[in-house]
Amino acid sequence: MARTLLEVDNLKTHFFTSDGVVKAVDGISYTVDEGETLAIVGESGCGKSVSALSLMRLVADPPGKIVDGRVMFEGQDLLQVDNAEMRSIRGNRMAMVFQEPMTSLNPVLTIGRQITETLELHQNMNKSQARERAEELVRMVGIADAGSRLKDYPHQFSGGMRQRVMIAMALSCNPRLIIADEPTTALDVTIQAQILELMQDLAQQFGTAMIIITHNLGVVARYAQRVVVMYAGKIIETGTAQEIYRNPSHPYTLGLLKSVPRLDEVRKVSLDPIEGLPPDLVDLPPGCSFAPRCPYVYERCTQETPVLMVHSDAHTTACWRHEELQGLKTAASVS
Amino acid sequence: MVQTQNRTAASTTDAGDVLLEVKDLKMYFPVTSGIIFQKKVADVKAVDGVTFSIKKGETLGLVGESGCGKTTTGRAILQLYKPTEGHVIFEGQDLTKLKGSEMRAMRRKIQVIFQDPYGSLNPRMTCGDIVGEPLTVHKLTSSKGEYRDRVSELLEVTGLNPYMADRYPHEFSGGQRQRIGIARALAVNPSFIVCDEPVSALDVSIQAQVINLLEELQEQFDLTYLFIAHDLSVVRHISDRVAVMYLGHIVELADRTELYENPLHPYTRALLSAVPIPDPVVEAQRTRIILTGDVPSPMNPPPGCVFHTRCPIAIDDCQIEMPELREVSPDHWVACIRAEGWNEGTPIA
Numbered sequence: 306m307a308r309t310l311l312e313v314d315n316l317k318t319h320f321f322t323s324d325g326v327v328k329a330v331d332g333i334s335y336t337v338d339e340g341e342t343l344a345i346v347g348e349s350g351c352g353k354s355v356s357a358l359s360l361m362r363l364v365a366d367p368p369g370k371i372v373d374g375r376v377m378f379e380g381q382d383l384l385q386v387d388n389a390e391m392r393s394i395r396g397n398r399m400a401m402v403f404q405e406p407m408t409s410l411n412p413v414l415t416i417g418r419q420i421t422e423t424l425e426l427h428q429n430m431n432k433s434q435a436r437e438r439a440e441e442l443v444r445m446v447g448i449a450d451a452g453s454r455l456k457d458y459p460h461q462f463s464g465g466m467r468q469r470v471m472i473a474m475a476l477s478c479n480p481r482l483i484i485a486d487e488p489t490t491a492l493d494v495t496i497q498a499q500i501l502e503l504m505q506d507l508a509q510q511f512g513t514a515m516i517i518i519t520h521n522l523g524v525v526a527r528y529a530q531r532v533v534v535m536y537a538g539k540i541i542e543t544g545t546a547q548e549i550y551r552n553p554s555h556p557y558t559l560g561l562l563k564s565v566p567r568l569d570e571v572r573k574v575s576l577d578p579i580e581g582l583p584p585d586l587v588d589l590p591p592g593c594s595f596a597p598r599c600p601y602v603y604e605r606c607t608q609e610t611p612v613l614m615v616h617s618d619a620h621t622t623a624c625w626r627h628e629e630l631q632g633l634k635t636a637a638s639v640s
Numbered sequence: 641m642v643q644t645q646n647r648t649a650a651s652t653t654d655a656g657d658v659l660l661e662v663k664d665l666k667m668y669f670p671v672t673s674g675i676i677f678q679k680k681v682a683d684v685k686a687v688d689g690v691t692f693s694i695k696k697g698e699t700l701g702l703v704g705e706s707g708c709g710k711t712t713t714g715r716a717i718l719q720l721y722k723p724t725e726g727h728v729i730f731e732g733q734d735l736t737k738l739k740g741s742e743m744r745a746m747r748r749k750i751q752v753i754f755q756d757p758y759g760s761l762n763p764r765m766t767c768g769d770i771v772g773e774p775l776t777v778h779k780l781t782s783s784k785g786e787y788r789d790r791v792s793e794l795l796e797v798t799g800l801n802p803y804m805a806d807r808y809p810h811e812f813s814g815g816q817r818q819r820i821g822i823a824r825a826l827a828v829n830p831s832f833i834v835c836d837e838p839v840s841a842l843d844v845s846i847q848a849q850v851i852n853l854l855e856e857l858q859e860q861f862d863l864t865y866l867f868i869a870h871d872l873s874v875v876r877h878i879s880d881r882v883a884v885m886y887l888g889h890i891v892e893l894a895d896r897t898e899l900y901e902n903p904l905h906p907y908t909r910a911l912l913s914a915v916p917i918p919d920p921v922v923e924a925q926r927t928r929i930i931l932t933g934d935v936p937s938p939m940n941p942p943p944g945c946v947f948h949t950r951c952p953i954a955i956d957d958c959q960i961e962m963p964e965l966r967e968v969s970p971d972h973w974v975a976c977i978r979a980e981g982w983n984e985g986t987p988i989a
Contacts, residue, residue: 348843463934493705493870495931498914502930520844523873523916527923546920564848566877568900568915569922575855576877578848582813 307338310481310514311360316374318352318359321367325587329355331538332374337482342508342515344529344546346522346561350583352538353518354404357484361401362391379481397427400475402504404487406467410459416443416470417455420477427478442473446503465496469503476507483508484516489524501528522561526550531619534558537584537594540613544620554620554627556599593624601626659832659864660694660717665726667709667716671939684939686712688888689726691965694832699858699865701879701896703872703911707935709888710868711755714834717866718752719743730832748778751825755837757817761809767820768805771795774827790827797860798823799853815846822853832864839874851878872915876900881971884908887946888938890965894972904968904979906951945976953978 318330330352337343347353358364359371362383376383378399383391403409411419420442421435430438436455443451446469459467468488475483485504489497505528508515519525525532525546532549534542534557542555553559560579566572581598584590590597596606605625613621616628624630667687672678687709694700702710716723719735728735730750738746754760761770772791774780781787792802798819809817818838825833835854839847855878857863869875875882876896883893884907892905903909910929917923931950936942942949944959951958957977965973968980 348845465934493935494872494914495705495910496934498928498930499932502928521916522844522918526916526918526920550919551921561844562918564845565918566851566873567917567919568873568876568912569917572877572896575852576848578852579845580849582815582846583843 307340309336310339310341310379311337312375312377313356313360314375314377316356316359316376317372318355318364318369319372320369322587327586328538328589329369329586330359333535333538333540335533335540335543337514337516339481340508340512340514341531342505342517342529344525344532345516345518345535346520346525346532347535348520348583350586351535353520353535354486356535357401357486357516357518360484361395361399363395363401393427396423396480397478398480399482399484400478400480402468402471402475402483402485402488405491406464406471407491410467410470412459415456415458416462420455420470420474423474423477438477439473442477443470445476445507446470446473447499448473464492465499468492468496468500472500472504472507476511476513479511480513482514482516484518486518487520488517490519490521497524504528522550522565534561537586537589539594539623541595541623542621543613548617548620552620554616554622554630555595555624556601556626556630557595559630560598560600601630657696658693659696659698659731660866661727661729662690662692662713662717663727663729665690665713665716665728666724667712667721668724682939685888685941686938687716687723688938688941690885690888690890692883692890692893694864694866696831696864697858697862698880699867699878701875701882702866702868702885703870703875703882704885705870705911705935707887707938708885709938710870710885711836713885714752714836714866714868718747718750718834748828749830750832750834751828751830752834752836753818753821753825753838756841757814757821758809758841760821761817763809765808766805767795767800767807767809767812770809770820771805771823771827774824778828780828794823794827797826797857799849813846814842815850818842818850819853822850822857826857826861829861830863832866834866834868836868837870838867840869840871847874854878872912884911887935887941889946889962889975890973891947891975892973893965898969898972902972904972904974905947905976906953906978907947910952947976 314334315332316330317332320327320329333356345353355364360376364371371384417439420439424430424435424438439455440451443455448454448466448469462470489500492500517525517529529546532544532546533540536557542558549558553562563577564579566576579598584594592607592609593611596602611623611625613623615621665687666689668683668685670680671682671684673681690713702713704710715721717728723736735746768791771794772787775787775790781790791805795802795805800816800819839850842850858865867875867878879896881895882899883890886907892899892908903912910931913929929952933950936949945962948954948958963975963977965975968974
């Protein structure tokens with residue numbers, strides 16, 4: 306069995322706003338093994354990005370604050386280490402690929418400078434070593450004519466190319482873990498496929514673990530070994546990719562899978578949307594946050610918050626009725 | 641048969657029920673240089689000779705990647721841009737030849753739903769005023785009471801509560817804002833609506849709600865849609881026929897089922913194979929055609945077939961000229977000289 310690389314335990318990140326406390330991440334726990342790809346899936350506002358930023362300790366404080374929890378990474382609790390120590394981990398042992406390749410690169414520095422900066426800082430390389438390594442990295446992510454492109458500025462690259470540069474930067478110090486926050490959302494489908502294939506190849510080549518954060522269940526089906534589904538700041542289902550897609554047991558996961566038209570499917574008369582709106586995080590309903598939108602809601606759901614219940618080795622669900630939903634699951638995986 | 645040879649993509653169907661015909665539409669944007677004496681140095685050929693028709697009550701899907709000209713096509717049809725060349729014939733009238741006032745009157749019949757529900761609603765107007773403005777502009781109601789009733793009715797059919805009429809756009813969620821945009825488009829009782837990426841900005845669970853709403857409204861009010869989107873799964877669901885665009889050209893046009901089950905253009909194939917399917921078992925068995933490189937600049941499109949620079953089956957002949965759309969089987973149009981070069985019937989999924 307693979308060694309555990311990252312262990313997140315009861316992480317809570319709250320935002321203290323004038324409207325009240327927003328519990329963006331409210332007690333989530335999961336682990337990532339060495340070399341594994343984990344997907345965190347959820348809609349906007351479910352806390353998936355904030356949970357990733359919390360691991361890197363990049364949540365703006367104020368208004369945000371990590372109020373509780375542990376993040377064990379290579380035996381160290383990242384929430385306890387001092388800022389200098391954290392800086393030496395960030396971008397070095399643990400790197401991040403951000404969603405918007407347009408805005409997350411510095412427009413006034415050349416691509417080369419942005420990559421060598423990390424190398425000089427973390428790997429104590431001198432200028433020429435760093436430059437050489439940068440060229441190698443840029444070539445590795447599939448940018449032609451690497452040597453001269455290092456002198457170019459971000460605006461001279463297309464969206465897909467910029468995302469490649471981001472990946473090169475993330476890989477520069479051979480991190481053990483890469484967190485990719487919606488790495489392909491801003492890209493076209495054909496470019497999206499290129500980038501995901503590239504990330505998978507490189508991760509396998511270097512044995513890097515990955516956390517891919519996305520709102521699109523389709524994107525990760527091919528690449529993730531395990532999937533975590535979040536809703537309103539909490540994890541509501543975890544399992545292997547196979548289990549989550551073929552055998553979803555939380556009504557929300559089931560709803561998400563059913564509400565998107567599939568390319569390989571005969572057209573349905575109409576789609577089955579999840580009714581209602583995502584809840585206001587300042588004013589969450591008592592009990593299960595999904596209860597107001599849930600077609601299978603019953604009394605207990607509005608009173609007690611369900612905890613993650615294990616129902617097989619590889620599958621946990623936070624739903625009081627997950628056992629009864631068994632019959633519905635098979636129906637869903639057939640259609 | 642002489643008649644079949646004369647068929648073009650614009651007249652695929654019997655002329656009787658055609659609502660909109662687009663003929664050889666071109667939309668070039670000039671690129672200028674110089675500060676005082678601006679001199680035209682080049683053209684961005686956003687749309688470069690597009691021909692298609694839409695039947696009454698039909699939904700035509702227009703798909704392609706960003707920069708392929710799909711939004712520009714929509715806007716040129718609406719005459720929000722003055723097309724460089726070509727004709728847009730709506731109910732027998734050529735919209736490109738209409739004067740300002742005539743076109744304004746025509747806008748009662750042609751409406752649009754924009755992509756960005758945040759940017760397309762005036763933040764200083766209430767939801768009721770936004771929906772009611774077209775009624776005032778086109779003088780469709782005769783009294784205040786009638787106006788109020790009509791606004792409430794419009795909000796209701798789009799799934800909003802009439803009491804929300806006094807709220808401002810920022811008080812609504814993305815999905816609700818898109819409903820306001822739809823209500824505004826419906827206000828003038830149009831027969832044709834250009835839907836420009838109406839669900840792309842919405843969350844997955846909300847997308848399905850809006851798509852269902854659009855379909856219900858189509859049935860209820862006998863609407864015809866041009867549905868522009870980049871999400872092929874959504875387009876497959878909502879469209880009757882689908883046109884695939886690449887760099888200003890339509891490269892394939894066919895019936896929904898035919899296009900998805902038997903795509904002939906290499907670009908369509910690559911596009912379809914790149915769409916992820918939410919099922920790891922199915923995904924593991926799919927083969928992907930990964931296109932190399934980026935879409936070339938429309939300012940300087942490659943000579944010959946615009947796709948040949950990324951095409952996995954390109955030959956030297958592809959560099960000579962852009963192939964015309966030709967009908968390879970009934971109602972299946974492809975602009976590729978090697979369309980038959982593919983192994984027929986190879987499943988894409």
